[in-house]
Amino acid sequence: MARVKLSNIDKSYGAQQVIHNVSLDIEDGEFAVFVGPSGCGKSTLLRAIAGLEGISRGQVMIGEEDVTRKAPSERNVAMVFQSYALYPHMTARENMDFGMKINNFPAEERSRRITEAARVLQLNDYLDRKPGQLSGGQRQRVAIGRAIVKNPKVFLFDEPLSNLDAKLRVQMRVELEALHRQLNATMIYVTHDQVEAMTMADKIVVLNEGRIEQIGPPMELYHRPRTEFVAGFIGAPAMNFIDLRPSQGTARVGLGARLAQAGAAAKLGIRPEHMVITEAGKGDFDATVRLRETLGGDAYLYVTLADGTSLVVRADGDTAIDAGQVIGLSLPPNRLHFFDAQGLALRSGGKPH
Structure with a gap:
């Protein structure tokens, strides 16, 4: 060889x-x-x-x-x-x-x-x-x-x-x-x-x-x-991306929940398997379930935020959550990925990867 x-x-x-x-x-x-x-x-x-x-x-x-x-x-x-x-x-x-x-x-x-x-x-x-x-x-x-x-x-x-x-x-x-x-x-x-x-x-x-x-x-x-491209290509289902709305140096998303000091970040990424489902009103933001896809051990919830952003969330296959239900979603800080306007990954604090 x-x-x-x-x-x-x-x-x-x-x-x-x-x-x-x-x-x-x-x-x-x-x-x-x-x-x-x-x-x-x-x-x-x-x-x-x-x-x-x-x-x-x-x-x-x-x-x-x-x-x-x-x-x-x-x-x-x-x-x-x-x-x-x-x-x-x-x-x-x-x-x-x-x-x-x-x-x-x-x-x-x-x-x-x-x-x-x-x-x-x-x-x-x-x-x-x-x-x-x-x-x-x-x-x-x-x-x-x-x-x-x-x-x-x-x-x-x-x-x-x-x-x-x-x-x-x-x-x-x-x-x-x-x-x-x-x-x-x-x-x-x-x-x-x-x-x-x-x-x-x-x-x-x-x-x-x-x-x-x-x-x-x-x-x-x-x-x-x-890069954002690699983050979106590796992993199944693909990583979720959320456009960030800077407000006084703090990244905001969806309903305006404070997430992290994201510096120059233009997008936040988080994988479906890393999002935590909570009761409505108790997470970083609420989302409405549009579709539940059950695959046996896992279920995938296709949800929409208040601003129209679509996400995929992995849940247990036996979950009772179904279409039309409003759920809360929490984003663990150690699972977040940030990307600048050119799609390059940033470390915590908005520094280049």
């Missing part, structure tokens, strides 16, 4: 620049996840590492080797795509064997690698079936197996679970995490799903409009987002 180092990467299509001066280190054996909304550049960046996209400026290092101008076949990486891209007329075994066969690997070595990959991916019973005889999850495992037999320095995954149903996505997430631990491999994974990012990553790279917003472990991004 190998370290991946990107230095000052730019990528343009004609006059349109889609990647802006991206520098990033991914350590040997690390599971890094590129996450962000559609069009943020995450797949383009992954394809640049693979060599499937040329770059306009910068350097790509894999291990100690500069691969910036090298062809994909010379980079010793393996890529798993959103589509399984399996040959329908070949069995699972033949699909995994194909790349090695055309590269003249010895038959004994090919067989050994396929056997080991099938064991790791629990595909032994399906090796002689064609893709049309396999479920979506089994096909995805064959595609991953085709990558494993290459014994690459780096595994690249481009939204590999997006075609699977919800239950199978959860199962495959668990299997990919186990595979990473078993192989101790360097893996780079692209997704728009922040739940996948939070549950799988050692390191999350949040991208927005071709720029890196923040890099760090999942819980660091959850607890200490550096």
